Amino acid sequence: MRDIHSSSVTDAVKKLCMEANYELEPDMLRAFDRALQTERSAAGRQVLQILKDNAELARTKKIPYCQDTGFVVCFVELGQDVHVAGGLLGDAINEGVRQGYTEGYLRASIVRSPFDRVNTGDNTPAVIHVEVVPGAALKIQIMPKGGGCENRSKYKMLTPAEGVEGVKAWVIECIKTAGPDACPPLVAGVGIGGTFEKAALLSKKALFRELGSPNPDSTVDALEKELLDRANRLGIGPQGYGGDTTALGIHILTYPCHITSLPVAVTIECHAHRHKEVSL
Amino acid sequence: MITTAADGIKDITPPLTDADAESLKAGDRVRITGVLYTARDAAHGRLLPLIEAGKPLPIDVRGQIIYYTGPSPARPGEVVGSIGPTTASRMDKYTPTLYGLGLKGTIGKGSRSQPVKDALTSHKAVYLGAIGGAGAVLSRFVKKLEIVAYEDLGTEAIRRLEVEGFPAIVINDCHGGDLYQNGVKQFARD
Numbered sequence: 001m002r003d004i005h006s007s008s009v010t011d012a013v014k015k016l017c018m019e020a021n022y023e024l025e026p027d028m029l030r031a032f033d034r035a036l037q038t039e040r041s042a043a044g045r046q047v048l049q050i051l052k053d054n055a056e057l058a059r060t061k062k063i064p065y066c067q068d069t070g071f072v073v074c075f076v077e078l079g080q081d082v083h084v085a086g087g088l089l090g091d092a093i094n095e096g097v098r099q100g101y102t103e104g105y106l107r108a109s110i111v112r113s114p115f116d117r118v119n120t121g122d123n124t125p126a127v128i129h130v131e132v133v134p135g136a137a138l139k140i141q142i143m144p145k146g147g148g149c150e151n152r153s154k155y156k157m158l159t160p161a162e163g164v165e166g167v168k169a170w171v172i173e174c175i176k177t178a179g180p181d182a183c184p185p186l187v188a189g190v191g192i193g194g195t196f197e198k199a200a201l202l203s204k205k206a207l208f209r210e211l212g213s214p215n216p217d218s219t220v221d222a223l224e225k226e227l228l229d230r231a232n233r234l235g236i237g238p239q240g241y242g243g244d245t246t247a248l249g250i251h252i253l254t255y256p257c258h259i260t261s262l263p264v265a266v267t268i269e270c271h272a273h274r275h276k277e278v279s280l
Numbered sequence: 281m282i283t284t285a286a287d288g289i290k291d292i293t294p295p296l297t298d299a300d301a302e303s304l305k306a307g308d309r310v311r312i313t314g315v316l317y318t319a320r321d322a323a324h325g326r327l328l329p330l331i332e333a334g335k336p337l338p339i340d341v342r343g344q345i346i347y348y349t350g351p352s353p354a355r356p357g358e359v360v361g362s363i364g365p366t367t368a369s370r371m372d373k374y375t376p377t378l379y380g381l382g383l384k385g386t387i388g389k390g391s392r393s394q395p396v397k398d399a400l401t402s403h404k405a406v407y408l409g410a411i412g413g414a415g416a417v418l419s420r421f422v423k424k425l426e427i428v429a430y431e432d433l434g435t436e437a438i439r440r441l442e443v444e445g446f447p448a449i450v451i452n453d454c455h456g457g458d459l460y461q462n463g464v465k466q467f468a469r470d
């Protein structure tokens with residue numbers, strides 16, 4: 001059994017929260033560059049260039065790339081030979097969020113109740129998903145998830161008869177209805193299979209894969225590429241001003257499902273796709 | 281006041297008149313210099329009951345522009361943190377009433393409802409888009425910031441901004457023009 005002190009978890013989460021908000025990941029910057037090569041719309045190219053400038057300014061001035069510094073979604077892979085010492089894992093993560101957001105001049109965007117809507121003041125709590133895995137490592141992935149795009153995420157229970165064509169139509173429908181509201185160019189995470197909640201979880205998890213990297217399953221990879229091409233034929237373009245770059249990537253994760261079911265969840269993510277991870 | 285600069289961009293300084301609003305067309309690029317007021321979900325939720333009760337508002341909206349944003353905190357020595365637009369449609373429920381009071385513009389991102397578009401026509405006003413998610417870049421155009429109402433709302437308080445050359449684009453004009461619809465028409469390939 002390996003001991004990892006809870007303060008190490010707090011320190012790691014604090015650093016991830018700050019860095020994720022100041023420094024857009026290299027995979028996103030490369031995606032902007034690729035889009036600049038193919039975008040036909042002058043307004044679209046101008047938006048993409050401003051997003052690159054925005055990333056550079058955020059990085060150098062240590063101000064958030066987007067003022068919506070998000071709801072911290074945290075995926076933890078906890079090696080079953082790890083013992084978190086000195087406190088609870090969830091408390092340690094939330095303390096990291098609290099410190100990162102208050103000391104990093106990041107916006108507090110979380111209200112304590114969906115009804116009275118009083119701001120918690122420090123962006124806690126995070127949404128934490130823990131998976132126990134083999135080994136003695138503790139992997140922490142965080143994604144400060146913007147509200148505008150999250151509000152356009154959707155779920156549909158298809159029938160097995162609707163099949164893969166039904167899945168394609170639904171994903172494209174989600175991107176089309178998200179339209180300019182969710183800050184395109186978008187990234188879509190798609191969870192297919194499992195149950196209601198499993199599909200939703202997969203749709204979030206799928207977003208952590210490096211943008212532009214192939215899906216390890218060649219059939220699913222072909223499906224991702226087809227969907228990306230169709231999304232970029234919609235004409236919505238950067239910020240919805242019209243153009244060819246409506247989505248930068250569509251990432252799919254699948255899971256076995258019941259003989260009656262074909263669940264599909266689509267998490268819509270904006271161009272402020274902030275994702276960071278660390279292994280302790 | 282609106283003037284067109286040599287680069288074709290329209291320079292705007294509130295307060296705006298009906299004629300100013302009528303001169304703006306969907307797709308026009310604009311630069312705003314002067315005062316903007318920030319307000320989003322929670323502040324709108326407080327303004328509307330005041331209007332319904334016939335009470336005065338904490339800001340005089342006549343001729344003015346409301347920017348839908350909730351900035352991140354300023355670092356020491358900075359005017360503001362990141363300050364990009366939020367999704368405008370969440371304010372759709374309140375917007376026609378505010379245009380009815382003489383508000384001339386709103387700045388946000390994303391599509392508006394038909395009642396908002398109708399209000400633009402009937403009250404001679406515009407809906408402008410700023411680049412969503414470009415909050416760091418947009419912060420550079422804000423020269424002064426003060427909270428004028430609802431400080432308890434934190435990032436959702438009403439702020440008075442003084443901006444210089446703040447960039448935006450006309451999404452919906454008062455003639456029925458819609459940049460989003462035009463864009464899809466021009467670039468859709470199916």
